[in-house]
Amino acid sequence: MIKTLNNAFKLGRIAQSYMLSGTRGIGKTTTARIIARSLNYKTDHIDYPTVKFSGFGEHCQAIIQGSHVDVVELDAASHTSIDDVREIIDQIYYKPFSARFKVYIMDEVQMLSTSAFNGLLKTLEEPPPHVKFIFATTEIRKVPMTVLSRCQRFDLHRISIKDLIELFTKILHRESIKFDHEAVVMIARASEGSARDGLSLLDQAIAQCEDKIAVSSVRLMLALADRNRIMDLFEYLIKGDVVNALQEFSSQYDSGVNPSVVLHDLADFTHLVTRIKYIPEMADTLLYSEAENSRALEYSKVVSVTFLSRFWQMILKGIAEIEGFSHPMEAVEMVLIRLAHSVQLPSPEEIAHHIVAEKKKKNLMN
Template identity: 45%
Template sequence: MSDSLDLGEPPQPAPSSPYRVLARKYRPRTFAELIGQDAMVQTLGNAIRRDRIAHAFLMTGVRGVGKTSTARLIAKALNCIGPDGQGGPTIDPCGVCEPCRSIAEGRHIDVLEMDAASNTGIDDVREIIEAVRYAAVSARYKVYIVDEVHMLSKAAFNGLLKTLEEPPPHVKFIFATTEVNKVPVTVLSRCQRFDLKRIPHDALVAHFAAVAGAEGVAVERDALSLIARAAEGSARDGLSMLDQAIAHAEGDGGVRAEAVRRMLGLADRGMVRRLLSAILGGEAQAALALLAEQHDYGADPQGILRALMETVHAITLAKHGGADPAAVADERAAVDGWAQQLGHARLHRLWQLLLKGHEEVQRAPVPFQAAEMALLRVIHAAELPDPGELMKRIMAGDMPALPAAGAPPAQADPRPAEPVAAAPTLPGDFPALVALLERGGRHGLAQRLHDDARLVGYAPPALSLAMHRPDSDSFVRDLAAALKAITATAWSITLSDQPGAPSLREQDLERERAARQDVLDTPIVRAALAAFPDAELIDHYHPQERKAAS
């Protein structure tokens, strides 16, 4: 029997650390790394330096702008003790002390994070209410971070109110939400609110470039611009797209703009300019061919129309001296050229037609066919003359009316033009307008204007009103339609936030009160009321009315 030699387990390869996505790896660790929120950082810094720290904070904004990251940074700033263990609250937490490291790693016993989306009930809040009575175990402050706080139930909000208004001095609340309109005003009034802005395009591009450099990946500037545009102000969304673009890149050539455009399903910007040029030139066949080409490359028809709208929007802004920071040089040159050629009326008409087409594509069972029909409609409208120019030509007699079916051909010698009927006279003042509606059978609208409308501005055919009671758009639409039917004139009607003049009903009541007071002030009535204290004035005539009646 031979002895066996035990060599033990064969050597194993060292376990590799799991990959961390860029959105987590480059989450801000200090306020200096929090991009695009300088105003909030300055306010928090001043509050900490002056020892004016609120007991509750509310962070609002779209997804990915740094609400939860800011909440954790505030928790670190309030509990940092410095490398020597002697520091106090600071806007620049050291990041090396035990509270800073444990908060960053999400394991600090006194910094509790709760997701309100999955803990919505009063029982979850009751646990917080019970726990706030006890002092922090090892930190300076016990911090409760509640994400998506708008998801709490009504009972949970009500249960939190008293504790939120008068918490113990060792407790701080930090709430984060993307839908601040769903947070009760009773909660809002007890919090110091910070509205985190969408991160500007240039700041996102610079941030993504720094991340790509830290990762050792070459990314084209136009590719970064495309990602920043698609991120819509969200750093987290942009980093997720950059992560995907790096994985999508082929070989060692880096991340190229064309690959990012295909990855995101975006329409090529150069194609968009060629497509808009074909539309403006009335080239239907060329426009449809460009649309089909981009559709074959995977571009979404709705995205193509959106890109056309963005270009029209950029042209309109360029007419007023504005510029798109995300536009490259050749795109900016094309936009400036169109801004000099196209008038405001044509640009607004293009915008409205593209907007309608975008909505139709969104609802259509076959989006590509709906996009084709929308482009054909835009091209057809682009060939029509401007409505203002068309009206001038009609008034000047440059566009004779077509003969009716079966009518004899027009004579060689034109007949003298008949005199144009005078434009209808518009009501001179607001009471006359109300009376006109009453005579026209629009009793409901007339009554509403008489009782509830406060006049802000009257310059026929423009009317500005402030209403006692909130109104839907249907009231303005119905009133405009009624006035147009009665006066044969299109009216511009707006609802204003200004206080306006007293309503006609209020004016009537004030005249009635003044007339009654005139009667009560006459000597004989005063004497009668003094002799008979229980007497009451039931009806009266105004002094002028008494004179007319006699």
């Protein structure tokens, strides 16, 4: 994005409208404000659009705070009608009060009605040179192609767990708050690539902690299962030990763990074991605890990829089953029984060899 904007500014080919797409909490509105700041950047030495800031310019502070008179922020979710769009159209022909461009930032643009989108089209085709539009959306497929084709599009990706861990760790060090690394990893995973959601969870963890952010308190806050006990359950299952597997699950259920969480965590650990089987170096990653990496590496040496793939598919099928059942504990128990017995099932290769052997046997008999 920076490279594209920088080249456009240098060549004087600045787009009239931009479309930012991505999931919630990854910085679409913040990015829109940064673009607005770039378009209107002005200092004693710089008076042209640029992505290379040398400190705060004349309009920067107000734009960042969302209070600049020439940078208008609108929530399309609450301004969906053609009348709301007409108000914007009526205003765009007025010159900016103090900035270089008048910028309209419209969040959740997919919420606009069909008539509102149609009202915007003519303006997007021939906007006044002093007006720029920046749209943000979480559902790009709901935006009409006629609108998309008139925008320069940027897709913002989810923030990686590694980057979120670094961000949260930096914040906690700055605030002089003690923490367990594994607790921060748990918060980063639960954020699902959203910095905003992650910071909200981090605030909750800080509010609940006394001396430090501990694994136990974060696990309770997020209603997560104990990862060590999930690994114990995984071990019982791959050994075909139904009795101990059911007892372990029952114990976790009695401690307040949601049955569906057990299956989701079991799927997550199965995925880790499978990845480590292909890439042993993955065991050194900081995205999982030392115990998880160590045990996953150990299990990867004794189970086949065929088994792990089948195990994974059965867990996913089980997750789908419990969503529509009124007694999730019973549903999970049946899934665990199937998983434990799957150890005894032959692999596709073994079945193929058996079929070939049977054919050879019949041929010899004939």
